[in-house]
Amino acid sequence: MDTTRQHFALTQARYAAWLGENRSTVAMVEAGHRNAPLRIGNRQAMRLDLATLGKTFTPQNELLTFPALPEPAPERGPLNYRLRQVRHQLANLRYRLESLRRQAQPYHNRLLAVPALRAWPGPSANPEREQRWLDSFEQEARHELLNVCGAGPQQLLQARLAGLERETQWLEEVLNALPPADLPPAG
Structure with a gap:
């Protein structure tokens, strides 16, 4: 029972x-x-x-x-709503990715400049202070690129984008496979 x-x-x-x-x-x-x-x-x-x-x-x-009764087709409303949500999230994340790329550029510029600045210190009133400044200049760049706006954070964001793009594609496929909204389902 x-x-x-x-x-x-x-x-x-x-x-x-x-x-x-x-x-x-x-x-x-x-x-x-x-x-x-x-x-x-x-x-x-x-x-x-x-x-x-x-x-x-x-x-x-x-x-x-006896054959089973067919499962009811999904309703368009919730699928369309989710599709709009995903598209909105995609737009926001794409904007955020571009912002990260712009934010990372000055730190890439620092990493480009550090070897040249260290290669010939030139006349310096305080070489130790200059060395500490360059170390800090480089470390700030590395920290920001590693934790805030560099390749790692950008790739994490790209992974989210890829997932949402796939979700968008899947939702569009499901919606396109549904019977038109004004026709009753065949059965």
């Missing part, structure tokens, strides 16, 4: 109603506290058990098989 009920995701109350029994009787039988009364083994239980296989008996005791 329990497996048939689970097969159809029926509550005990709903299952008991089909059998013509009390919910408490079904609960006690399922818990093993009570043997199944004669009514639970009735024709309704047998019909439902056979229906798990898409089968039924005719009044002449012939076993017939």
